[in-house]
Amino acid sequence: MSENDMYEDFADRYDWMNIHDPAREVFFKTLFKKNNVSDVLDCACGTGKDLIMFHSLGYSVIGSDLSNAMLRKAHENLKEASLDLPLINSDFRELEKHFKTQFDAVVCLTNSINEVLDESEVRRALESMKAILRPGGILVFDQGQSDATMKNPPRYDPVINNRDFSRLFVLEYSANVMQVKIFDFVHTEDKCEFNHTTVNVAIRLKDDWDRILSDVGFSDIHYLGDLDFAPYDKNTSRRLIVVAHK
Incomplete structure (x- = not known):
């Protein structure tokens, strides 16, 4: 914000x-x-x-x-x-x-x-x-x-994986903040592209x-x-x- x-x-x-x-x-x-x-x-x-x-x-x-x-x-x-x-x-x-x-x-x-x-x-x-x-x-x-998920917090979350597009969340934790690194891969027949975004979220x-x-x-x-x-x-x-x- x-x-x-x-x-x-x-x-x-x-x-x-x-x-x-x-x-x-x-x-x-x-x-x-x-x-x-x-x-x-x-x-x-x-x-x-x-x-x-x-x-x-x-x-x-x-x-x-x-x-x-x-x-x-x-x-x-x-x-x-x-x-x-x-x-x-x-x-x-x-x-x-x-x-x-x-x-x-x-x-x-x-x-x-x-x-x-x-x-x-x-x-x-x-x-x-x-x-x-x-x-x-x-x-x-x-x-x-x-409360349940934070007892064993996930490190990776493959949100989407289809023929043309994949999105992977990589999660890192520090104190009461979760850093969400969003990796996007476009892999079509005529396009190959990678993008990365980071969002910080309070727990x-x-x-x-x-x-x-x-x-x-x-x-x-x-x-x-x-x-x-x-x-x-x-x-x-x-x-x-x-x-x-x-």
């Missing part, structure tokens, strides 16, 4: 690992119906794929992101889908400066919240998200790090979020272990999904 756009060289490749997941659609449709959600802010919308999904499910949706490179790609994806949805260049630590209305739901997905390494800045982000939620509104964020687990979210003033906090709404289990869950009410 520095002033330099770390996604400048990655935005055009980001969607290469985007795979349609019907379970993800069912999860959000069920969650939003249960919580009477009609309008959504995706405050780390990236390339806009989730904006397209939320719109297809019938929700009024706005996207914001700090990365201009990601927003440019989001514009391309929305145009390709024949959609004209609002996209705002905004730091999710300062949402109240850009949005005067409030939302039924704010989502911050795919580990975006943990790209803010400093805990005081994470609190600032959560306070900003809370400020633009209606009373009773929900904040949703998710991450791949869980925050359930007890950390319990403390931080409570301090910020969120209530009725639910922790899920998967898209099937299974309760989060420190011993077995392989992901962490947080749903917190204002």
Whole structure:
């Protein structure tokens, strides 16, 4: 989340690992119906794929992101889908400066919240998200790090390997930070290309979020272990999904 756009060289490749997941659609449709959600802010919308999904499910949706490179790609994806949805260049630590209305739901997905390494800045982000939620509104964020996976943290993750493209994550750990080195290989009949991107992610687990979210003033906090709404289990869950009410 520095002033330099770390996604400048990655935005055009980001969607290469985007795979349609019907379970993800069912999860959000069920969650939003249960919580009477009609309008959504995706405050780390990236390339806009989730904006397209939320719109297809019938929700009024706005996207914001700090990365201009990601927003440019989001514009391309929305145009390709024949959609004209609002996209705002905004730091999710300062949402109240850009949005005067409030939302039924704010989502911050795919580990975006943990790209803010400093805990005081994470609190600032959560306070900003809370400020633009209606009373009773929900904040949703998710991450791949869980108590179970961090007991024996992975070093390598071959995310994609098909005929034309391979993506490998190489993971290194220092204190409470995970450095994700992303190696992309294009290997078609007429093209051979290699690209590398590095992203640093803070490691925050359930007890950390319990403390931080409570301090910020969120209530009725639910922790899920998967898209099937299974309760989060420190011993077995392989992901962490947080749903917190204002």
